[in-house]
Amino acid sequence: MDIDRLERFWIMISIAVLAALMLAIVYSVRGFGVEVPTDVGQVDPRTARETEPFNQPGVRQVGPGHYEVVMLAEAWRFEPSEVRVPAGSTVTFRLTSLDVIHGFRIPNTNVNLMVQPGQVVEATHRFNEPGTYHLFCHEYCGAGHHIMDGMLIVER
Amino acid sequence: MSAETGPATVRPTRLSRHLPGGLRPGPGAAPEQVQGEGAERAERGEAGGLSHLDQDRGHIMANFLLSFLALLLGGLYGPLQALDKMGINLYPYLPGVYGSYYLGLTLHGVGLALLFTFTFIIGFLSFAIVHGLRRPLASRRLGWAAFLTPLAGTILALVPLLRNDATVLWTFYAPLRAHPGFYAGLVLAVTGTYLAALNGYLTWRAWKREHPDQRTPLMAFASLTTWTMWVLASLGLAYALVMYLLPWSLDEQAEINQLLTRSLFWFTGHPVVYFWLMPVYVSWYTMLPAQVGGRLFSESLARLVFLLFLPLSIPTGLHHMFSDPGITHQAKLVHTVITFGVVFPSLLTAFTVVASLEDGARRSGGKGWVRWILALPWFTNPSVAGQLLAMLLFAGGGITGLINASYTMNLVVHNSLWVAGHLHFQVGTASTLTFMAVAYWLVPLLARRKLWRPRLALVQVWLWFLGMAVMGRGMHWMGLAGAPRRTFLSMARYADFETWWTAGLLTGLGGLVLAVSGAMFLWIMAATLLRSERAAEVPEVPEARPLLPVKHMPRVLDRLTPWVVVTVILTAIAWLPTLVQVARNNPLVPGWRLW
Ligand code: HEM
Numbered sequence: 001m002d003i004d005r006l007e008r009f010w011i012m013i014s015i016a017v018l019a020a021l022m023l024a025i026v027y028s029v030r031g032f033g034v035e036v037p038t039d040v041g042q043v044d045p046r047t048a049r050e051t052e053p054f055n056q057p058g059v060r061q062v063g064p065g066h067y068e069v070v071m072l073a074e075a076w077r078f079e080p081s082e083v084r085v086p087a088g089s090t091v092t093f094r095l096t097s098l099d100v101i102h103g104f105r106i107p108n109t110n111v112n113l114m115v116q117p118g119q120v121v122e123a124t125h126r127f128n129e130p131g132t133y134h135l136f137c138h139e140y141c142g143a144g145h146h147i148m149d150g151m152l153i154v155e156r
Numbered sequence: 157m158s159a160e161t162g163p164a165t166v167r168p169t170r171l172s173r174h175l176p177g178g179l180r181p182g183p184g185a186a187p188e189q190v191q192g193e194g195a196e197r198a199e200r201g202e203a204g205g206l207s208h209l210d211q212d213r214g215h216i217m218a219n220f221l222l223s224f225l226a227l228l229l230g231g232l233y234g235p236l237q238a239l240d241k242m243g244i245n246l247y248p249y250l251p252g253v254y255g256s257y258y259l260g261l262t263l264h265g266v267g268l269a270l271l272f273t274f275t276f277i278i279g280f281l282s283f284a285i286v287h288g289l290r291r292p293l294a295s296r297r298l299g300w301a302a303f304l305t306p307l308a309g310t311i312l313a314l315v316p317l318l319r320n321d322a323t324v325l326w327t328f329y330a331p332l333r334a335h336p337g338f339y340a341g342l343v344l345a346v347t348g349t350y351l352a353a354l355n356g357y358l359t360w361r362a363w364k365r366e367h368p369d370q371r372t373p374l375m376a377f378a379s380l381t382t383w384t385m386w387v388l389a390s391l392g393l394a395y396a397l398v399m400y401l402l403p404w405s406l407d408e409q410a411e412i413n414q415l416l417t418r419s420l421f422w423f424t425g426h427p428v429v430y431f432w433l434m435p436v437y438v439s440w441y442t443m444l445p446a447q448v449g450g451r452l453f454s455e456s457l458a459r460l461v462f463l464l465f466l467p468l469s470i471p472t473g474l475h476h477m478f479s480d481p482g483i484t485h486q487a488k489l490v491h492t493v494i495t496f497g498v499v500f501p502s503l504l505t506a507f508t509v510v511a512s513l514e515d516g517a518r519r520s521g522g523k524g525w526v527r528w529i530l531a532l533p534w535f536t537n538p539s540v541a542g543q544l545l546a547m548l549l550f551a552g553g554g555i556t557g558l559i560n561a562s563y564t565m566n567l568v569v570h571n572s573l574w575v576a577g578h579l580h581f582q583v584g585t586a587s588t589l590t591f592m593a594v595a596y597w598l599v600p601l602l603a604r605r606k607l608w609r610p611r612l613a614l615v616q617v618w619l620w621f622l623g624m625a626v627m628g629r630g631m632h633w634m635g636l637a638g639a640p641r642r643t644f645l646s647m648a649r650y651a652d653f654e655t656w657w658t659a660g661l662l663t664g665l666g667g668l669v670l671a672v673s674g675a676m677f678l679w680i681m682a683a684t685l686l687r688s689e690r691a692a693e694v695p696e697v698p699e700a701r702p703l704l705p706v707k708h709m710p711r712v713l714d715r716l717t718p719w720v721v722v723t724v725i726l727t728a729i730a731w732l733p734t735l736v737q738v739a740r741n742n743p744l745v746p747g748w749r750l751w
């Protein structure tokens with residue numbers, strides 16, 4: 001096939017740019033330890049309230065400076081809807097949904113999850129700055145979707 | 157860029173020096189004589205007559221009219237949504253269920269992203285196959301069926317939608333459960349595309365019998381490649397609708413595997429982007445160069461680009477599900493790599509299309525390294541200007557798309573208003589504005605009338621570009637500042653309109669400009685059909701000839717079967733493990749009506 005010289009040059013540039021972007025992704029995972037959710041297990045939404053750990057929604061300490069937040073999502077609220085952790089702690093969020101697909105987002109962090117019935121979803125983030133973080137559902141879940149929110153308070 | 161500063165320094169650029177005839181306007185360069193059938197036909201003077209269109213004119217126009225109706229219905233809520241982003245809530249003024257933000261957004265998404273695009277594409281690709289092959293479609297009946305089926309689907313889906321029985325947005329994720337009519341309507345809309353594709357294949361087969369040993373003209377080949385990509389890609393959606401969503405909405409199945417139907421949705425949900433885009437490329441590659449008096453830079457590479465979309469479009473859908481549970485890192489990474497692969501044909505397009513435009517610009521007197529760009533008819537030809545402007549925003553949307561696809565970076569933007577900004581640059585402009593621009597020559601041609609007020613059409617495409625640039629800028633920005641997508645923000649407690657003020661203002665104002673532009677387009681189309689004068693002479697269809705001689709083109713660039721085989725294999729590798737795992741592991745759940 002005839003490929004023009006300039007076009008060949010452009011093809012090389014294109015491949016190089018795409019390869020560089022992929023390396024950046026690898027670096028974000030290896031270098032910064034950013035993780036996207038993966039398969040961490042299933043739970044039946046009808047029995048989730050009786051199943052570990054969702055039978056006890058709330059915050060608990062699981063290690064030095066490490067907290068676990070277990071939350072249930074249902075139309076149109078999170079349970080619990082307010083969570084307190086000390087500044088500087090690492091927090092693992094663990095959620096599932098009791099009805100339809102919901103979202104879980106804390107702006108200005110990497111916490112960005114789909115919360116689905118039948119699936120457990122997890123994310124971990126370190127909160128250094130004390131303050132009040134608004135969290136909310138970012139997947140359409142019916143007429144009250146926009147009132148589905150909560151609060152994470154990082155205490156001094 | 158010192159070449160620009162000197163007064164009349166007509167310095168040949170590297171490109172122009174390199175290309176035969178690059179600087180010299182007018183024909184005469186050697187390669188023009190050795191070209192494909194398109195050129196030969198043009199030399200034989202066949203391009204003028206359009207009798208091959210007579211049989212199919214009717215159903216092609218009917219599909220265009222249906223698409224304009226969908227554009228009208230879907231567009232209605234656009235400005236209200238945009239104003240919501242600056243905290244202005246006009247919904248209380250609407251009667252009854254129409255005051256629902258989410259009903260409006262469902263109408264907007266389904267009407268525009270699905271019905272408008274599908275019906276326009278059916279009409280446009282049918283036209284491109286007929287004209288490319290200079291022969292009527294194999295079956296006139298099938299042609300009409302490809303209009304009546306989506307028409308029936310539109311009605312069937314819109315009735316429950318407008319009665320607030322299908323307020324599930326255009327993604328209709330289970331376990332939100334809509335009225336069965338909604339799913340059935342979508343099945344019919346997709347079926348309409350299959351009928352048009354089938355007619356295309358039958359026509360191709362007939363043409364090949366009539367023209368043994370001839371290469372399929374590019375315009376038709378590119379269109380058939382588009383159909384093939386879509387037929388394969390849409391199987392996921394079709395399977396989800398027919399096997400799960402429809403029976404479940406009819407109570408034939410009590411429960412549903414929501415992650416499976418969601419995965420099947422995204423099996424089709426990414427390649428549908430190429431179904432919106434490849435028809436645009438059909439225009440940019442095979443028609444637009446001729447509209448600016450240029451030639452297609454390289455026919456072989458054009459074919460390669462279209463063919464590469466076959467294997468690379470489908471194994472990418474998991475990049476919409478990076479934040480999902482139940483799907484492994486490995487699968488998500490495989491889709492990330494292939495997603496970066498599918499950027500490649502679009503980068504090739506950037507080169508080829510710009511080089512073809514440069515050829516046209518230079519032939520009409522354009523000079524300089526970049527000054528030739530000004531020789532393009534930005535302010536005189538609405539059809540060309542619309543497509544050039546669409547390209548500008550498409551480049552921006554391409555970059556934001558790379559960010560979305562960047563695995564970890566996706567966590568910053570997923571489900572934020574940024575995504576809506578990206579999508580309005582792509583389907584909302586690259587596709588929509590190009591379709592409008594194509595309609596400016598194609599609808600008058602089919603209706604045998606003159607375009608009504610071309611100056612107004614020029615203003616319209618510029619307004620769409622400006623409105624979208626401003627609105628898109630606002631949405632991207634607001635998303636980064638924490639605004640979620642498809643949320644009734646003016647009623648949300650956490651909405652931070654103080655921080656979002658400027659971004660919201662841009663979104664709102666851009667949305668109003670867009671509404672004006674959209675209304676102008678529909679008005680111009682209506683006036684062209686109803687009031688404009690009849691065209692005196694038979695117009696010409698722009699069909700680009702290749703610039704470089706097609707000396708030896710590998711046969712594989714004129715065939716689809718080998719590419720289909722590769723596509724099936726690659727798709728199986730990328731999707732089967734995930735689909736099987738999700739089908740096995742994910743608990744079944746009941747449906748909900750939460751609106
Ligand atoms: C009059 C011009 C338009 C305006 C003012 C407009 C405005 C908007 C706004 C503000 C949103 C965001 C709603 C939200 O996230 O809450 C939206 C969503 C959407 N728009 Fe448009 N739009 C226009 C045209 C189009 C066109 C031409 C298309 C496609 C062909 C389109 C497809 C969509 C889709 C699919 C969504 C849903 C996005 C999602 O799933 O997040 N829009 N539109």
Ligand SMILES: [Cu+2]
Binds near residue numbers: 074137145
């Ligand atoms: Cu929710």
Ligand SMILES: [Cu+2]
Binds near residue numbers: 425426473475476
């Ligand atoms: Cu995608």
